[in-house]
Amino acid sequence: MALLIGGASISGSEMVRGAGLAWFSAATYALYLVLNSSVGHRVGSLRTASFVILVGSTACILQFALTRDVTALLVSWRVYALTAGMALITTIIPVYLVD
DSSP states (O other): OEEEETTEEEETHHHHHHHHHHHHHHHHHHHHHHHHHHHHHHHOHHHHHHHHHHHHHHHHHHHHHHHSOGGGGOOOHHHHHHHHHHHIIIIIHHHHHHO
16 A cells, blocks of 8 residues: 655555554653653643753754764754754743743
Protein backbone atom coordinates (compact mmCIF):
# COMPACT_ATOMS: atom_id res chain seq x y z
CA MET A 1 0.00 0.00 0.00
CA ALA A 2 1.40 3.38 -0.93
CA LEU A 3 0.38 6.75 0.39
CA LEU A 4 0.73 9.61 -2.05
CA ILE A 5 0.57 13.21 -0.82
CA GLY A 6 1.86 16.12 -2.85
CA GLY A 7 4.11 13.96 -4.98
CA ALA A 8 5.73 12.15 -2.05
CA SER A 9 5.30 8.42 -1.91
CA ILE A 10 5.68 6.43 1.27
CA SER A 11 5.19 2.70 1.26
CA GLY A 12 6.26 -0.49 2.94
CA SER A 13 8.50 -0.47 5.97
CA GLU A 14 8.93 3.32 5.93
CA MET A 15 5.18 3.80 6.34
CA VAL A 16 5.11 1.36 9.23
CA ARG A 17 8.12 3.06 10.82
CA GLY A 18 6.56 6.50 10.43
CA ALA A 19 3.25 5.34 11.86
CA GLY A 20 5.08 3.74 14.79
CA LEU A 21 7.02 6.92 15.49
CA ALA A 22 3.83 9.00 15.31
CA TRP A 23 2.12 6.61 17.73
CA PHE A 24 5.11 6.67 20.09
CA SER A 25 5.09 10.48 20.00
CA ALA A 26 1.39 10.60 20.83
CA ALA A 27 1.79 8.06 23.63
CA THR A 28 4.70 9.87 25.25
CA TYR A 29 2.84 13.20 25.01
CA ALA A 30 -0.19 11.61 26.68
CA LEU A 31 2.07 10.24 29.40
CA TYR A 32 3.61 13.68 29.84
CA LEU A 33 0.16 15.24 30.25
CA VAL A 34 -0.90 12.67 32.83
CA LEU A 35 2.31 12.82 34.86
CA ASN A 36 2.77 16.58 34.52
CA SER A 37 -0.23 17.46 36.65
CA SER A 38 1.06 15.65 39.75
CA VAL A 39 4.66 16.78 39.27
CA GLY A 40 3.56 20.35 38.57
CA HIS A 41 1.71 20.52 41.86
CA ARG A 42 4.71 19.20 43.80
CA VAL A 43 7.60 21.18 42.32
CA GLY A 44 5.79 24.08 40.67
CA SER A 45 4.82 24.70 37.09
CA LEU A 46 7.80 26.93 36.30
CA ARG A 47 10.32 24.27 37.32
CA THR A 48 8.34 21.61 35.48
CA ALA A 49 8.23 23.69 32.30
CA SER A 50 11.96 24.40 32.56
CA PHE A 51 12.71 20.70 32.99
CA VAL A 52 10.54 19.77 30.00
CA ILE A 53 12.30 22.35 27.83
CA LEU A 54 15.68 21.02 28.99
CA VAL A 55 14.75 17.41 28.22
CA GLY A 56 13.33 18.33 24.81
CA SER A 57 16.38 20.38 23.90
CA THR A 58 18.69 17.59 24.99
CA ALA A 59 16.77 15.10 22.86
CA CYS A 60 17.02 17.40 19.82
CA ILE A 61 20.75 17.88 20.27
CA LEU A 62 21.28 14.15 20.76
CA GLN A 63 19.29 13.36 17.61
CA PHE A 64 21.33 15.88 15.63
CA ALA A 65 24.58 14.43 16.95
CA LEU A 66 23.53 10.90 16.01
CA THR A 67 22.19 11.68 12.54
CA ARG A 68 24.32 14.53 11.17
CA ASP A 69 27.94 15.39 10.66
CA VAL A 70 29.34 18.27 12.71
CA THR A 71 29.98 20.19 9.48
CA ALA A 72 26.20 20.65 9.21
CA LEU A 73 26.64 23.34 11.88
CA LEU A 74 28.65 25.47 9.46
CA VAL A 75 25.89 27.82 8.33
CA SER A 76 25.42 31.57 8.11
CA TRP A 77 25.04 33.58 11.31
CA ARG A 78 21.60 34.55 9.99
CA VAL A 79 20.43 30.96 10.37
CA TYR A 80 21.47 31.01 14.03
CA ALA A 81 19.85 34.42 14.58
CA LEU A 82 16.57 33.31 13.00
CA THR A 83 16.62 30.04 14.93
CA ALA A 84 17.25 31.80 18.24
CA GLY A 85 14.53 34.34 17.51
CA MET A 86 12.07 31.63 16.56
CA ALA A 87 12.87 29.62 19.70
CA LEU A 88 12.46 32.69 21.87
CA ILE A 89 9.21 33.88 20.31
CA THR A 90 7.47 30.55 19.75
CA THR A 91 8.67 28.50 22.72
CA ILE A 92 10.39 30.26 25.59
CA ILE A 93 8.23 33.39 25.89
CA PRO A 94 4.87 31.56 25.57
CA VAL A 95 5.86 28.88 28.09
CA TYR A 96 6.87 31.40 30.74
CA LEU A 97 4.01 33.83 30.03
CA VAL A 98 1.42 31.08 30.46
CA ASP A 99 3.04 30.09 33.72
